[in-house]
Amino acid sequence: MTATLEGPAGIGTRDTKELLNAVAPHITDLTVNVFTGDMTIWDREVALLLRDHTMVRAMAERLLANAVMYTLGSIENPQVHLGVGKLVDIGVHQLILDTPVWWGICRLYNGGRYKHHAPFIRRRRDGLCLRTGEFLKSQGWPVDEELWALDGADCSPCDDKVPDSH
Numbered sequence: 001m002t003a004t005l006e007g008p009a010g011i012g013t014r015d016t017k018e019l020l021n022a023v024a025p026h027i028t029d030l031t032v033n034v035f036t037g038d039m040t041i042w043d044r045e046v047a048l049l050l051r052d053h054t055m056v057r058a059m060a061e062r063l064l065a066n067a068v069m070y071t072l073g074s075i076e077n078p079q080v081h082l083g084v085g086k087l088v089d090i091g092v093h094q095l096i097l098d099t100p101v102w103w104g105i106c107r108l109y110n111g112g113r114y115k116h117h118a119p120f121i122r123r124r125r126d127g128l129c130l131r132t133g134e135f136l137k138s139q140g141w142p143v144d145e146e147l148w149a150l151d152g153a154d155c156s157p158c159d160d161k162v163p164d165s166h
Helices: 016-021 041-052 057-076 086-097 099-109 128-138 145-151
Strands: none
Touching: 016 041, 016 057, 041 057, 041 086, 041 099, 057 086, 057 099, 057 128, 057 145, 086 099, 086 145, 128 145
8 A cells, every 4th residue: 555645855655665666766876786687676675685684575575665664754854763673674774785775765865965874882772663663654654563563662773863864
């Protein structure tokens, strides 16, 4: 199901696959690596998750979808402190580590500004992960509640003090 909302970043759809694939024209670096074969950006990121982690495709797609929701939700709402648990963070790190794709996300959805990743060492245990899932849901994202609930209060050590960081 796709909901349509207009957010501050101009993101109209809530279809995570569509949103990630829309990044393709904004990828300008290492294109020979990124655009191999007939894979979409979505399929590339899923394939990389499957290469590097022990999981089935359905789980890789769930993680990636929620990582896209989190990333774009944090871009749309920079004033709201959001964080993910260990599980969804696997998908977030996949996006960040594929730097040509990450830059494409920043170009398209963050006004060309780089979205930093500056975690603290210690994990937070204050329920931020649960609050983030609820917040994203309130913004029209089709949150996979099971993934957000699995980590519960054991949240990523995200920094809420750095502008344009997550």
